[in-house]
Amino acid sequence: MTVTMIKTPQDAEDAPGTEASSTRPERRRARYRRIARAALQDERVRTAGRLTVRHGAYVLGGTRVVGRRIWDGRTASRYERMIRAAEAAGLLEEVKEWEARGQNYRAARHRRRMELLQFALNAPKAIGAGAVGGAGILLLIGILLAWANHDITDVAAPFETVADLVRWVSIIVGVIWGPALALAPWIGLAAVWAIGQHRHTAPQWALPVSARDLGAPITASIVVVAFRDLGISALRKAIDDMGDVGAGMLSPIAIAGCGVEVDVHLPSGVSTEEIQNKRRKLAENLNRHEHEVFITIPPQPRTVRLWIADSGALDEPIGASPLVLDQDATADYYTGSAPWGQNLRGDAVGVSVKQRHILLTGLSNQGKTAALRALALWLALDETVDFYIADLKGVGDWRGFDGLAEVLIQGPTDEHVAQATDMVEWAVDEMQKRIALLEESGATDGVTREMARTDKRFRPVVLIVDEAQVAYGCGAKSPDGRPYGGSKATSRYFQAVKRIHDQGRAVNVTIWEGTQDPTDENLPKRSREGNHIRGSLVLGTESQAKMALGEAPVDAGAAPHKLRRGLDKGTLVVAGEGIPMEAGQASVTVRTHFISGEDAVTLTDRAKARRANVATVHKLEVVQPVDHLADLAAVVGRESRVRTTEVIHRLKTRNHAVYEHWNGARLKALLAEYGEEPGTLDGYPVVKLESVERALERRAEELAEVQ
Numbered sequence: 221m222t223v224t225m226i227k228t229p230q231d232a233e234d235a236p237g238t239e240a241s242s243t244r245p246e247r248r249r250a251r252y253r254r255i256a257r258a259a260l261q262d263e264r265v266r267t268a269g270r271l272t273v274r275h276g277a278y279v280l281g282g283t284r285v286v287g288r289r290i291w292d293g294r295t296a297s298r299y300e301r302m303i304r305a306a307e308a309a310g311l312l313e314e315v316k317e318w319e320a321r322g323q324n325y326r327a328a329r330h331r332r333r334m335e336l337l338q339f340a341l342n343a344p345k346a347i348g349a350g351a352v353g354g355a356g357i358l359l360l361i362g363i364l365l366a367w368a369n370h371d372i373t374d375v376a377a378p379f380e381t382v383a384d385l386v387r388w389v390s391i392i393v394g395v396i397w398g399p400a401l402a403l404a405p406w407i408g409l410a411a412v413w414a415i416g417q418h419r420h421t422a423p424q425w426a427l428p429v430s431a432r433d434l435g436a437p438i439t440a441s442i443v444v445v446a447f448r449d450l451g452i453s454a455l456r457k458a459i460d461d462m463g464d465v466g467a468g469m470l471s472p473i474a475i476a477g478c479g480v481e482v483d484v485h486l487p488s489g490v491s492t493e494e495i496q497n498k499r500r501k502l503a504e505n506l507n508r509h510e511h512e513v514f515i516t517i518p519p520q521p522r523t524v525r526l527w528i529a530d531s532g533a534l535d536e537p538i539g540a541s542p543l544v545l546d547q548d549a550t551a552d553y554y555t556g557s558a559p560w561g562q563n564l565r566g567d568a569v570g571v572s573v574k575q576r577h578i579l580l581t582g583l584s585n586q587g588k589t590a591a592l593r594a595l596a597l598w599l600a601l602d603e604t605v606d607f608y609i610a611d612l613k614g615v616g617d618w619r620g621f622d623g624l625a626e627v628l629i630q631g632p633t634d635e636h637v638a639q640a641t642d643m644v645e646w647a648v649d650e651m652q653k654r655i656a657l658l659e660e661s662g663a664t665d666g667v668t669r670e671m672a673r674t675d676k677r678f679r680p681v682v683l684i685v686d687e688a689q690v691a692y693g694c695g696a697k698s699p700d701g702r703p704y705g706g707s708k709a710t711s712r713y714f715q716a717v718k719r720i721h722d723q724g725r726a727v728n729v730t731i732w733e734g735t736q737d738p739t740d741e742n743l744p745k746r747s748r749e750g751n752h753i754r755g756s757l758v759l760g761t762e763s764q765a766k767m768a769l770g771e772a773p774v775d776a777g778a779a780p781h782k783l784r785r786g787l788d789k790g791t792l793v794v795a796g797e798g799i800p801m802e803a804g805q806a807s808v809t810v811r812t813h814f815i816s817g818e819d820a821v822t823l824t825d826r827a828k829a830r831r832a833n834v835a836t837v838h839k840l841e842v843v844q845p846v847d848h849l850a851d852l853a854a855v856v857g858r859e860s861r862v863r864t865t866e867v868i869h870r871l872k873t874r875n876h877a878v879y880e881h882w883n884g885a886r887l888k889a890l891l892a893e894y895g896e897e898p899g900t901l902d903g904y905p906v907v908k909l910e911s912v913e914r915a916l917e918r919r920a921e922e923l924a925e926v927q
């Protein structure tokens with residue numbers, strides 16, 4: 221099928237302006253943002269930020285602790301909590317004991333409340349009796365004084381003394397009340413701060429290093445004991461039998477980023493798989509959470525490599541993307557690599573996307589679009605690269621590419637899937653043309669950097685389909701009866717992607733797909749495996765991880781299913797080429813820099829300013845599909861054999877625009893789609909009538925299957 225993209229006048233008008241046309245307030249805002257970002261990279265600013273977070277968290281945490289204490293003191297919630305904990309631990313005796321204590325507490329509280337009620341009822345009488353009694357005593361003292369001093373006025377002396385006392389007390393209270401009232405909130409604040417500080421209620425990364433819970437430092441004996449206590453009897457026995465009590469199993473423990481790394485050579489009878497299956501137990505034996513221990517398989521046989529994070533270190537955010545910080549950042553499709561994030565050791569990770577098909581998967585809302593977009597934002601800085609984007613979610617994540625991408629389709633409907641399919645099929649056609657051109661040119665090293673930069677016909681084409689599961693799962697059919705979605709031989713989207721996977725790389729036509737939740741329906745096996753770089757954010761199960769990354773990396777320790785949903789947003793396990801790995805390493809865990817939507821627009825504006833204006837096409841206009849096979853049948857007619865050169869000549873005469881660049885290889889590729897190939901006659905390649913007839917029959921059968 222031939223698809224022509226027509227830029228409508230509407231599209232041309234829609235092309236957004238460049239940075240040069242942005243208004244003064246916008247430029248000012250952009251300048252402030254740049255200053256803020258630069259400040260964020262400054263260690264002094266970060267320290268100040270940490271201090272602010274730490275002390276704010278102390279106050280909040282302390283308030284929470286005090287509130288909880290008050291709540292616990294006034295309700296039975298403490299007993300309820302203990303009962304639940306004992307129940308969860310299966311300690312029935314303790315459950316009973318806490319129930320009894322709770323019962324006693326409630327009875328005592330009831331008693332106190334009743335007494336208080338009774339007191340309130342009796343209070344007026346008691347106060348009256350107290351006042352009369354007190355006055356009587358004062359009167360008695362006054363009479364005794366008057367009698368002793370023979371002075372009748374002394375009867376009033378005790379009353380005057382009490383009145384003076386009350387006056388003085390009220391004067392003193394009056395003096396200190398104001399300052400005490402002003403100081404009270406500060407004293408309260410200091411008190412809750414002190415409690416928060418004592419309880420270390422700030423996040424680990426904001427605490428002073430001395431107060432961080434780094435877990436016990438990882439020593440050789442801790443690692444050996446952790447392995448010995450894994451519950452693998454062969455391992456325990458082997459360690460017990462070792463003269464050096466297991467230390468010989470370990471490589472030196474090396475500091476690696478915010479953790480340590482150690483290789484453990486397993487004794488005979490213990491497999492690396494057994495250790496991988498016990499990751500949680502191993503982490504707990506090492507006094508870490510499961511997500512803080514990574515197990516990979518290095519090239520050495522029967523060895524596991526552990527990377528053990530400092531406790532809490534993985535929760536500390538990584539810095540902003542160098543792309544955002546460095547306004548002069550450049551990109552080169554051939555020689556550069558996209559600054560994507562950091563590996564677990566804290567080293568910067570760059571990805572070379574040159575002639576690579578990419579697949580990123582992950583559960584919803586975990587950072588898939590952001591990770592895919594981060595690569596495109598870098599590559600957009602190379603003005604020789606053309607983008608063709610279909611965002612099948614269509615909520616504006618790729619809006620910044622309007623005016624930069626040649627095509628930008630945004631939306632989730634069948635209509636959008638049809639458009640995306642047309643876009644990919646257009647790229648298949650473009651790819652075929654390039655293959656023919658390359659063959660004609662006699663090039664010996666494929667499309668070189670020089671050719672890509674100087675010859676427009678070889679500019680890198682990057683197709684991006686975000687939320688590709690929408691296309692694979694689409695049930696709609698195109699006018700010729702073929703489905704857009706699915707994974708059949710007639711499925712248009714799948715077949716087009718497959719052909720680009722097969723042949724696009726060499727002629728600079730690549731496709732990057734982002735999909736949710738890989739299953740066979742969402743992402744056919746053949747489509748998964750056609751990619752050079754496969755990355756996965758958190759996934760639900762190991763089988764999904766295998767679909768996302770392939771069996772081998774998961775068997776070697778890649779574990780996106782062990783990432784924490786919601787907490788490890790933007791963390792990808794990546795397998796394949798284009799990303800630095802040690803020899804034998806099957807995957808790398810990358811914590812990607814997050815580039816927000818707003819920053820993405822700043823970056824695309826920057827890229828647009830470096831390129832010629834592009835009038836992005838939002839809707840492809842499909843020219844009447846060309847049926848290559850029918851045309852072939854027509855030009856062969858009833859002749860049993862026609863020379864290939866003659867067939868091409870006839871095709872060009874029939875439809876010059878479509879067949880202008882066709883050659884023997886292209887004709888061969890058409891026959892191969894239906895399992896046929898050209899024959900030879902007297903040493904010359906020919907197209908046989910029987911081949912054409914068989915191809916027509918096969919296609920009719922396939923179409924009948926999907927009707």
Ligand SMILES: Nc1ncnc2c1ncn2[C@@H]1O[C@H](COP(=O)(O)OP(=O)(O)OP(=O)(O)O)[C@@H](O)[C@H]1O
Pocket residue numbers: 582583584585586587588589590591613736789790791811812813814815
């Ligand atoms: N590298 C990152 N670091 C921290 N947070 C991130 C990162 N990437 C994404 N997020 C957070 O995750 C949210 C979702 O990101 P994104 O839209 O890319 O997810 P998604 O997987 O494409 O979602 P969906 O599949 O539902 O479209 C972002 O709004 C952001 O808050």
